[in-house]
Amino acid sequence: MRLLNAKNLNLKDADVTYYPNFFSKNEADTFFKNLKAEINWQQDEIKVFGKVYNQPRLTSFFATNEEPYSYSNITMYPHVFEKDILKVKHLIESELNINFTSCLANLYRDGKDSNGWHADDEKSLGKNPVIASVTFGEERPFHFKHKKNKLLKEKMILKHGSVLLMQGFTQENWLHQIPKTKREIGPRINLTFRIIPQKNRVPSNSVLS
Ligand SMILES: O=C(O)CCC(=O)C(=O)O
Numbered sequence: 001m002r003l004l005n006a007k008n009l010n011l012k013d014a015d016v017t018y019y020p021n022f023f024s025k026n027e028a029d030t031f032f033k034n035l036k037a038e039i040n041w042q043q044d045e046i047k048v049f050g051k052v053y054n055q056p057r058l059t060s061f062f063a064t065n066e067e068p069y070s071y072s073n074i075t076m077y078p079h080v081f082e083k084d085i086l087k088v089k090h091l092i093e094s095e096l097n098i099n100f101t102s103c104l105a106n107l108y109r110d111g112k113d114s115n116g117w118h119a120d121d122e123k124s125l126g127k128n129p130v131i132a133s134v135t136f137g138e139e140r141p142f143h144f145k146h147k148k149n150k151l152l153k154e155k156m157i158l159k160h161g162s163v164l165l166m167q168g169f170t171q172e173n174w175l176h177q178i179p180k181t182k183r184e185i186g187p188r189i190n191l192t193f194r195i196i197p198q199k200n201r202v203p204s205n206s207v208l209s
């Protein structure tokens with residue numbers, strides 16, 4: 001049932017599939033409530049043209065390994081996966097047959113919170129990264145635009161309990177954003193599951209010959 005009504009967006013030079021009904025209404029309501037309370041949401045600062053601002057959303061980072069995640073000028077160190085986020089992880093992994101190591105969680109408190117145009121193309125994610133992006137709470141528009149061909153764009157609404165799977169050449173060729181809105185709206189939680197391998201480290205007790 002979770003993959004019911006799956007839709008490939010058929011974006012050029014990309015591979016994006018939307019699963020609008022991945023979580024039932026009841027499941028999604030419960031996850032939203034629990035994750036909002038359980039997660040240790042943090043406020044990071046971003047630097048734009050030398051000036052420091054609060055990032056327009058709260059975040060938290062989780063991983064099964066110790067590998068931090070750096071993007072823009074922010075480095076996030078992982079928490080261990082907590083109860084509910086681990087449940088979400090397992091449900092996604094078993095349906096999509098993909099194992100994720102890490103999750104960047106975003107809390108958009110209201111319409112003033114946003115996520116500007118970007119691609120998740122950090123080196124640490126490797127080439128052609130797979131990203132599963134889960135929405136709980138308020139639905140928000142999600143925009144895509146092609147990096148080179150200005151005529152190619154797409155807008156969609158990410159529903160409560162939906163999953164958006166981005167893979168293949170998506171990050172190489174497209175940008176995405178969650179724009180601000182003037183509408184009076186409630187909070188939205190987004191979980192982006194990613195694969196960020198642990199870099200090789202020499203164990204402290206090893207003997208090098
Ligand atoms: O909130 C979303 O749906 C997108 C989040 C996102 O693009 C990101 O965290 O990289």
Ligand SMILES: [Fe+2]
Nearest residue numbers: 118119120176
């Ligand atoms: Fe992103």
